[in-house]
Amino acid sequence: xxxxxxxxxxxxxxxxxxxxxxxxxxxxxxxxxxxxxxxxxxxxxxxxxxxxxxxxxxxxxxxxxxxxxxxxxxxxxxxxxxxxxxxxxxxxxxxxxxxxxxxxxxxxxxxxxxxxxxxxxxxxxxxxxxxxxxxxxxxxxxxxxxxxxxxxxxxxxxxxxxxxxxx
Numbered sequence: 001x002x003x004x005x006x007x008x009x010x011x012x013x014x015x016x017x018x019x020x021x022x023x024x025x026x027x028x029x030x031x032x033x034x035x036x037x038x039x040x041x042x043x044x045x046x047x048x049x050x051x052x053x054x055x056x057x058x059x060x061x062x063x064x065x066x067x068x069x070x071x072x073x074x075x076x077x078x079x080x081x082x083x084x085x086x087x088x089x090x091x092x093x094x095x096x097x098x099x100x101x102x103x104x105x106x107x108x109x110x111x112x113x114x115x116x117x118x119x120x121x122x123x124x125x126x127x128x129x130x131x132x133x134x135x136x137x138x139x140x141x142x143x144x145x146x147x148x149x150x151x152x153x154x155x156x157x158x159x160x161x162x163x164x165x166x167x
Contacts, residue, residue, distance in 0.1 A: 120150030
């Protein structure tokens with residue numbers, strides 16, 4: 001089986017590579033993004049060791065196309081609070097979207113150790129990474145866990161069916 005037959009989850013992106021904003025036009029989104037960035041920068045300046053603030057700042061930086069800065073903020077957040085599962089998940093997403101699958105794997109594993117029910121999307125991506133690493137059985141286990149958490153996920157279902165057809 002080839003990886004081309006599998007479906008990989010990826011949030012929709014606009015032409016600049018940013019996720020679409022809920023409601024409002026592009027100018028409204030840009031204005032809100034700038035305000036969010038300013039507020040979060042102020043928060044991080046006042047509370048430089050706040051992992052949740054660093055996590056949120058990383059998310060806004062990524063949406064603004066500043067992936068390297070986002071990764072740096074997320075990594076800084078992990079140093080401040082290694083128990084925050086969402087931070088590990090978001091760092092994993094940053095690595096995953098930039099093709100850094102080994103780092104994504106490590107981040108997702110830390111996230112799932114901290115919060116085993118974090119979300120089906122984490123297990124979907126873990127399964128995708130495991131398959132890329134030729135770890136078929138682990139990929140299947142991850143996708144099965146993803147379905148437990150998100151039974152309606154058609155991408156996971158398709159991946160499982162594709163892998164099982166090859167068996």
